[in-house]
Amino acid sequence: MLKEERQNFILNEVRAHSRVLSSELSLQLNVSEDTIRRDLKELSDTGHLRKVHGGAMSTSLNPYHFKDREIYAHEDKVLVAKKATPLFEDGQVIIMDGGTTNLELARIFHPNLKATIFTNSIPIATQLTEHPHINIIFIGGKLLKQAQVTIGMEVIQSLQRLKADICVLGTRSIDLKAGISEIDWEEAQVKRAAMAAANQVVSLAISEKLNTVQPYIVGDINAVHTLVTELNPDDNRLQPYHKAGLDIL
Amino acid sequence: MLKEERQNFILNEVRAHSRVLSSELSLQLNVSEDTIRRDLKELSDTGHLRKVHGGAMSTSLNPYHFKDREIYAHEDKVLVAKKATPLFEDGQVIIMDGGTTNLELARIFHPNLKATIFTNSIPIATQLTEHPHINIIFIGGKLLKQAQVTIGMEVIQSLQRLKADICVLGTRSIDLKAGISEIDWEEAQVKRAAMAAANQVVSLAISEKLNTVQPYIVGDINAVHTLVTELNPDDNRLQPYHKAGLDIL
């Protein structure tokens, strides 16, 4: 087994269980605990997890427990969410996946918006219960503890039976050539299904996510219709996306 | 179990109950009271809680402070949940529906319990993410805002494809003749499906729910195998249920 495969396995374990033990990983992967420790050290140095005595913990806490100012680049995300609100109208069927930018959007939807929202994110569903006229459909499946979103076949199948007006993607990475990409394979599958299930795809992304790539490709850049960032639409960094045919907000 | 997990569990307990006892934590976490004291000292030094003789209190800044008091008859519900914990073992597949008593149970599951839990309740799923070894499957469907549970055909169909070891019912009303009954028609349908999907049905009910009836019948009293209340099992009020063949805890 290659070192990179091993480290990917470790990252997946962390994402699924929000913590790992060096001793367990050593058994599961048939390598010495020293090797595991070296892997954890590397992954810790690159910020993918946090090493602790006996194993490692996931870095990102539950969005649900986040207080506003603990969210990274919170001001930018609020701005992105605000710019996106005019896209939503009464009567629409909307798909929203997880992420803190989408959570922000769920907070500031107009209180009278009458829409049906499908989501696989617990924090977003919880937030939406504050909106009296929004119909919430939760997409069930295996719950990923760290991100508090459901994943897996059941989620994908539910999405395949759906044709929504608009899909709002919390975006980890967006790039002209690589398109939308994700760090977790299963989340990437779910996002792909979400994109396919809507007539219009909106990507909410703070500018630092532009022109970055993750290991798992979700979909082509042309599958995205609208890109919302905190930047001015005339900003140079957005021009390539405009030329590729995306609406820029 | 990692030290940090243990400390997270403690913080969670403090948030939920606004106070903790060293002696209780020592039992729940299977470590000595010395270790608990050392944890409390660390958490106290970092300002996450306030150490007092015998345990710790939440800091006054804590926003979760009110939660417990909002729950009606909270002390009784804690007692019911505690009495139910021995029913659960490693490897089981468990169905839990909503309700504050079930939420209390989700809080106090042994932190090392290795089980798969199906639930349609958002607060319970959120609570369960604190347990590192529990596999959570969220049952998707239309979200009922007040109760924060999913309901409807999709939930019922998911349950019909399932055969679990044990189903834990938060119980609104239980009566010898009428059986289990509910105030909301759709919730009643979901609970009926949940009961049918498990080999053993456990009803958690505080005593004031005994011998009451609601408009919509969920199922016959004989479909319930175990009844857990805050009363002593010898209490007169429980004898009719014992005679009807239920196990009383």
Place this chain on the structure above:
DNA sequence: CGAAATACTGCAATATCCTGCAAACTTAAA
């Protein structure tokens, strides 16, 4: 005050971590 519970101190056992090193493996050029 006195009993019981809780807390602190120092110590020992165990588990985990780190460092340096050598063997095994990979890569790429000769």
Place this chain on the structure above:
DNA sequence: TTTAAGTTTGCAGGATATTGCAGTATTTCG
């Protein structure tokens, strides 16, 4: 194919961290 340099891995050892226990001090409460 061979060689050489670089990378990865496991292991030995000594260092550090974590935990439980025993003995003693302190707090609580009737």
